[in-house]
Amino acid sequence: MNHIIEVKNLRKTYGRTIAVADVSLTVQPGEIFGIVGPNGAGKTTTIESIIGLRQPDGGSVSVLGMNPQAEPKKLGNRIGVQLQEAALPDRMKVWEALDLYASFYERTVPWEPLLETWGLADKQQAQFGNLSGGQKQRLFIALALLNDPEVVFLDELTTGLDPQARRATWDLVRAIREKGKTVVLITHFMDEIEALADRVAIIDHGRVLALDTPAHLIAQLHGETQVHFTTSNGFAADVLCEVAGVTAVNQHHQQVTVTGSGPLLANVATALAQYNIAPYDLRVQQANLEDVFLALTGRNIRV
């Protein structure tokens, strides 16, 4: 089996609303596959169709060689799911949730070590309603891993978490992959995809706009690089227009932005050295996935 997941021309509508127009993608064993797009792009409906929660109106879905609609129970035993807008009853205790959910699967791993791994060991007796946002998310990941799944689906894993908790969660996602599991990561955060995903499908209006590694997608932009630095007084940055590859120089008081292509940082640094300028904060800003999205759709993902 080459593909863990194979989706061909998936289509799903709710009444007149087209949630997914046409999505095709494949997920390889052992990779972190990202699905990214703005809210309402059709990411969650795509995932819900892949795990068998929704019946597609068109196209085909195969997960671990199974049709999710035909064998929901068998598939459910081999995948782990962390869903957006899911919850446990407020008064359910952490250990009770794990104990209950363990009874749903044919095969489970002991849940005590899972709580240890996910930093919830001291929260066993806490009620779900009293957990923090981060603790709830970690509990959902623990629940998703309870059946030692081959594929783990994580939908908007870090939404609502503070930056520090987000970074910590990223490490944990990498840890899941290192255990040999395939991870499908759904998010509207481009930085999350850049940090984690081996390959990414960019989805908008129910269609796949691009599917590749984040690095390839960024490289295909042929984008220009920008170098920023702060000068000492009196330096006329216009002279940098002469540097190879530079297309524009903007100076605003002491802030200088040099735009261009090629090995721009090295060229600019060399030039500055010739003028005896040694800025502390010489830094390069490269195109990222947000720019890719902007180039593909003509709008910003955050809008």
Added chain:
Amino acid sequence: MKPFLKLTYSELKLQLREPVGLFFTLAFPVMLMVLFGLIFGNEAETFLGGYGQVDLSVPGYIGMIIGTIGMLSIPLSIATYRENGVLRRLRATPVQSKAILWSQVAAQTIIALLGIALLVITGLLLFDLRLPSGGDVMILPGILLSAFSFFAIGFVLAGVMPTPRTAQAVGMAIFFPMLFLSGAAMPRFIMPEGVQEVAKVLPLTQVVILLEDLWLRGEWNLTAVAVITAVLILGLIISRFTFRWE
């Protein structure tokens, strides 16, 4: 079978952690019985057919417990689970939908039986409650039939109402008038005859009549059985089409 039993046990524990819900299902009927028992006593009266006031009120209180759970607890509980995403999370596991729904029924049935046991034990201890003679075993199927019928109404309400708040508000708006007109909270014979006749169309009145006849006379009231069964079947059919997981 194991997921169903685990879900039932879990739901039972969760319900027992809800103080407000428990007050109305477990404590309130007992409080009413004690209050009126202390005022009127439970002396056997010939004009009450050899029963006391408390004896006569117990079938109504049982109806009250069943109605409260069916029309208030179940709609609120299910609509809350739906709105919060508890049902959504459960559906993303291999557990069968049937197990999720039946566990709710099973847990609420156990709570109803707990409430009834509490009522009967308090009656025995404080007022020498006269237990149904002859029909003592038959009361149980009557209770279960009534409970399932009202639980089915609860599932319809849970499915039709968009939010937990509307489910609760509409449940109350239907339940409280029915509670007083049906004879569950106070004897039917104190009401004008016209009202009594009209009240007979209410499912809760039929439950009270069924339980009274079983408890006091050991007889099955076939009209009541027919009405309650019809409500049960209708409720199951409607909830089958109106129930929503999200």
